Amino acid sequence: MRTEKSRVLRLSALIAAGSLVLTACGGGDIEETAAPEGADECGDFDIAINPWVGYEASAHVVGHVAATQLGCNVEYKSLKEEVAWQGFGSGEVDVVIENWGHDDLKQTYIEEQGTAQDAGPNGNMGIIGWYVPPWMAEEYPDITDWENLNSYADLFVTSESGGKGQLLDGDPSFVTNDEALVANLDLNYTVVYAGSEPALIQAFRSAEENRTPLLGYFYDPQWFLSEVPLVKVNLPPYTDGCDADPEAVACDYPVYTLDKIVATDFAESGSPAYDLVAAFNWTNEDQNVVAKMIAEDGMDAEDAAAQWVEDNQEMVDSWLG
């Protein structure tokens, strides 16, 4: 018995050694798939991803071009809007590709700390507002004037809105003045957060399908507006400086010129990725095409970006100069 056991063990030791020798003989295929040329020149490229699909579309298009045509080591980091700015100083984040306003963050990180820089507009124009589904605009035409909202408050009551009308917001990290607006315009409404963009879209979709009332925060560029043309509720018009104090806002949102913010270290590093970011420029329609592929058609963000780049090589070439 003992000899049997030791024989088995010796045999298995032999097999182990043999397999080791055999594996040394085969060629590997990992080296063949290593990164393309230009890798040394570009190095690491960290793009922050904020939680809305339009942003994801822009980021993945830029990242795809950087990875395939510039040989960069692209890493995408899922971060909330404001948290991403902290990453500029620590080197975690190189670029925020779509910034909505945030004058306070610009003041802190660009003016005061100098860890970030403005890399210019990305070509998209951002509009935030309060919207209702199209059926409500037909049935209650005067609901599009904010002064009539209080008379419709009962329509929007839900179990989480504490007896008041519900104003549905999206991701709590989105740029929003809604809490202050509801308080300062004396509206009998409570802000309830759906939690995310998909939840918000789902809510509007079922509100239109089932003809249930819904008043909510929404924005352009957003591919959903081509599926369900939500109708905007007009708040007091925006004037310069009316949103300077976030607690005292009582006016509508401005039209945001969306821009790109980069880390100072990244801008000064001479990386070709920085030149790409500085030159990156496309329209709301372009972004909606890619965003729809990701959200509606369920495509992987990388694949959607790859497809768009393939169909629009001329525009990409203009960025690469």
Place this chain on the structure above:
Amino acid sequence: MTAVADRPPAPEAPLTTTPVAKEPVRRTGLLLAAIAGAWVVGWALFQGVATLPLGRAALTGFQRSLNDLRDAFDAARNSNFVLDVVFGGIRDGLDAFVSAARGLLSQPAFPRPVPEIGWLGVLAIFAWLTYALAGLRSTVLVVLSTLSFALLGYWSDSIDLLIVTFTAVFFCLLIGIPLGIAMARSKAVTTVVTPVLDVMQTMPSFSYLLPLVLLFSIGASAAVVATLIYALPPVVRITAHGLRSVSPATIEATRSMGSTRGQLLRTVQLPMARRTIIVGINQTIMAALSMATIAALVDGPGLGQPVVEALQSLNIGNAFVAGLAIVIMAIMLDRTTTAASERAEKERRAGREAPHRRLVLVVTGVLALAAVYLSRTYLWAADPERLPDLGGPLADATSSATDWITDTFFGATNGIRDAATYGLLNPLQSLLADSPWWLVVAVLLAIAYVLGGWRPALISAVCLGVILGVGLWQDSMVTLTMTLVATALVMILAVLFGVWMGRSRRADTALRPLLDAGQTIPPFVYLVPALALFGPTRFTAIVAAILYAGPAAIKLVADGIRGVSPTTVEAATAAGSSTLQVITKVQLPMARAALVLAANQGLLYVLSMVVIGGLVGGGALGYTVVSGFAQAQLYGKGLAAGIAIVALGIMLDRITQHAAARQGRR
């Protein structure tokens, strides 16, 4: 989960006090009823007066000053010595270590498209380590679990979570075991360290996330430190306990042979306490795992991130698959470390290794190295995406199943949610949040005094003062409402199931493994089924809290019921009492101490879960903490919410602990 192992059980109620105990109980009951009555009257009269509301976007002066504190930290980050060198050094060190480990095991190591060691190599290394430490059965479990991470499509996240967990556990052991030894040796150290450990275990994990971000900024280092803080107390306490329980006779004998204290420690105490210390390591690993998932909120790498993303986009399918991976990891770690401790005990008793073990280890080690080499050269052995994808279909199936369930039982789930919300939650919330603050403070202090005496009343006064000071009175009242409702429901469940388990051995053998499994699961995972059924509401947070706190409370009540002397139960049955009378008049009253202890544990578990439920519509303090991450101008408010959560936790803990001690004394 970890708290249960460490609280000393309340002494059993003596046999003959049933008739005598009724008097104080009746008086307590009457007093509580009188307080409740006065409260309702006060609410009716003064509803809406002085309720201290605070708009979501508004901040108090104190909260603004916390914002300024954060700005000061940010500005001083590169200039202040302590921040730059000490904390910055720790941060850079931890970040570098975790990045290196990730590049080795889980993330593509540029320019390689795959990690240095691919999935096959990692699998082989895990299998070999498990075989060396814990035996064949555990090896099979580990191999299957690790494969499942790859098949579910969360390979890199799973390995990242293991890296963060074990980095934290490493430092926990480095700090905790010596600290436990020091505690076992010196009473002075014990008296100093115990309250600190108490606070660390009472503090819901959410509350120290934001302060850590102040010091370490977001990323892997903050995740590791948060996990370290949460997971340290178990190993310290259990090590101290294990060393203290080494038989005094053995210690005497060793001392009398002339050993020094150091020799005593090394040759006798540590080996004999080895089994207990390994139990402590097991508890620490489980605590670290559950915290590491929450650390996704500070951008810590790991499985927590896909769960948070999926929860926030209401993608139940993905949340379920990622949650499943976490549960598999929890079971794998728990069983493996338990098996390791049993093997350590067996080897210690046997005194020698099994004969061929060393040779087997060498042979399998060579095989493992071969696997590592394969995974470095061939893509199929390195890239987990080439394996069949079970995660995608599973996520889709779960999403469809959930949609079907919510559509079909729309009426039932909505009905339950609305019944609980309009029937229990809203009235109690109105009572707490719409009454003047001075009325609620007076009522809470009176209740604290009646239940526990002047000490908890004093502590409650301080805690309520803190809550008022940080300016989050309304949010705290909403959280307190959810906590109380959830605890009441947990206690109902605990009594129902605990009595059943306590009275019937079969029920106990059937249910206990389920309860044990329930306690292994990290709390984050409970959010998934709750969200799927009830949508993003406060009720969801309550359901998740019930699922999380239920097992511990049920087990405590079951143990309490079983602890009631069978002779007494026999006597009562023989005297002609019905089953219901035996339960309500004999077993439950005599297990009162266990009931109150269950309430204490239930309250703390529920509080920490209700706070986490802020992520899925629970609102109030938990939500305020999370919004501190999301919006820069709300950071001070989030920090204040963390402080309020701690105050609430301490207040509830002290009241119920003193109430439990009182019950035990009777």
